Amino acid sequence: MEIRVINPWEWQNERSYVQAVEVKNPEGTLYVSGQTAISADGISSDENMESQIILALKNLEEVITKAGYECKGIVRLNIYTTSTAELWPHFAIIQDWVAKHGIKQATTLLEVKSLFETLKVELEATVVK
Numbered sequence: 001m002e003i004r005v006i007n008p009w010e011w012q013n014e015r016s017y018v019q020a021v022e023v024k025n026p027e028g029t030l031y032v033s034g035q036t037a038i039s040a041d042g043i044s045s046d047e048n049m050e051s052q053i054i055l056a057l058k059n060l061e062e063v064i065t066k067a068g069y070e071c072k073g074i075v076r077l078n079i080y081t082t083s084t085a086e087l088w089p090h091f092a093i094i095q096d097w098v099a100k101h102g103i104k105q106a107t108t109l110l111e112v113k114s115l116f117e118t119l120k121v122e123l124e125a126t127v128v129k
Contacts, residue, residue, distance in 0.1 A: 003022070006022065017077075023075055029128050030126070030129075032063055032067075032125040034078075034124040035056050036055075036123075037051065037120075037121070044117035053093045053094060067127075070129065073127045075127070077125050078110070079109045080110050080111075080112050081120060084111045086120065087109075087120075
């Protein structure tokens, strides 16, 4: 597999994403449903944004790993939140997780009116190997 990152500018580097990712000859592609702060028992978190981000990342990583892929293979990460104002103070948690795994992904961040039950953040990924 060959991955090529396209960045016509440099400003996105501080925001922990790339403008485009080209993937040639992947062995497989995994499309991961939005992962949230839901416990293994299926209970939605009613905790704060920071706690929900941490659990959503943990759940995302678990799905990717169980599928036989690696987080470093994420080429697209969409972030949905009910409040960008609540998300921003904790965005470094996502940035640190991305850096830890050496991920270079295209990203879209969207504020939505609501998510399931009491959830505040949802992470949707495309992963290649």
